Amino acid sequence: MANVLLDDFSKLEHEAWTRVTSLYDKSWANLTKQFIEPLLNAVGVQPGMKVLDVACGPGYVSHAIHSKQAIPIGVDFSSSMIQLAREFYPDIKFVEGDAQALNFPDREFDAVVMNFGMLHLSKPELAMAEARRVLRTEGRFGFTVWAGPDRSPTANVMFDNIMKYADQNVNMPEAPPSYYFSDEKLTTELLQRSGFDNVTFTDRLIEWIVPNAEYYFNTELNAGVRTGTFLRRQTPETLSVIKQAVIEAMQQFYDGNSYRLRFCGCVVAATKK
Structure with a gap:
């Protein structure tokens, strides 16, 4: 295990990512990959640039x-993810490390990127500070996060039914709000306080085509981290109610062939700056 912050939320995240490593490529990958090109465009990746991929x-x-x-250079706190990355892309350097305490020199990179990693950190403001530290002057830091359920139609289905049917008192560690960074004003202010300027913030609505109505719920349950852990801590009876409600709501996304x-x-x- 990398030298990560060992608070309860970080422990949950590390244990969960270790558990879902083998499932990720067959589940979330087709969703999160759609944001890679916009992310790299946002930081202006060009030939010859040295780029750090955090939470790779x-x-x-x-x-x-x-x-x-x-x-x-890819860095991740999960040794199993690093092993998988090395198997997929043996010509690229991947190392274990903590986004909140990077083991790289100051001013080492032209750009730092993080694709859907911020929401999995217990101290995301430390990750911002570390990104700034390892960036060269006028280097770009870019990241992606999920928009709140009010802007994300399918996520809203899961959120609404969890709020309606789940036991909200199951034991979960204290954690930052899931959608904090989807607020443009708050995110811009935090970046500016952290020593950044020229902030850009763009919503991107994408489609994820899945084969059946159960797919999204089962992916969250079996390959999800924060939401998946919350679901797995429900009673079997409660979980069954949530699943059925989500499946019924999925019908709005059916086009006659797929969802x-x-x-x-x-x-x-x-x-x-």
Whole structure:
């Protein structure tokens, strides 16, 4: 295990990511990969640039950086994710490490990116500070987060039914709000306080085509981290009620052949002052 902050939320995240490593490529990948190109465009990746891919997971972003003839290094706190990334992309350097305490020198990178990692950190403001530290002057820091359920039609289905039917008192560690960084004003202010300017913030609505109505619920349950853990801590009876409600609500996304789920993500980028 990398030298990560060992608070209860970080422990939950680390244990969960270790558990779902083998499932990620067959579940969430087709959703999160759709944000890679917009993220790299937001930070202006060019040939020859040295780019740090934080919370790199299986290495998809690092691979895209390499394809642009830039020089990626991927870092993740999960040794199993790093192992998977090395298997997928043996020509790219991947190392274990904590986004909140990066083991790299100051001013080492031209850009730092994080694809859906911020919401999995117990101290995301430390990750911002670390990104700034390892960036060269006027380097760009970019990250993606999920928009709140009010802007994300399919996520709203899960959120509404969890709020309606789940036991909200199951034991979960204290954690930052799931959708804090989907607020443009708050995110811009935090980046500015952290030493960044020229902030850009763009919502991106995408489709995730899945084969059946159960797919999204089962993916959250079996391959989800924060939401998945919350669901698995429900009683079997409660879980069954939530699942049935979500499946029924999924019918609105059925086009006669498949289920076209719609999610909104935010692509955020800023320049080191």
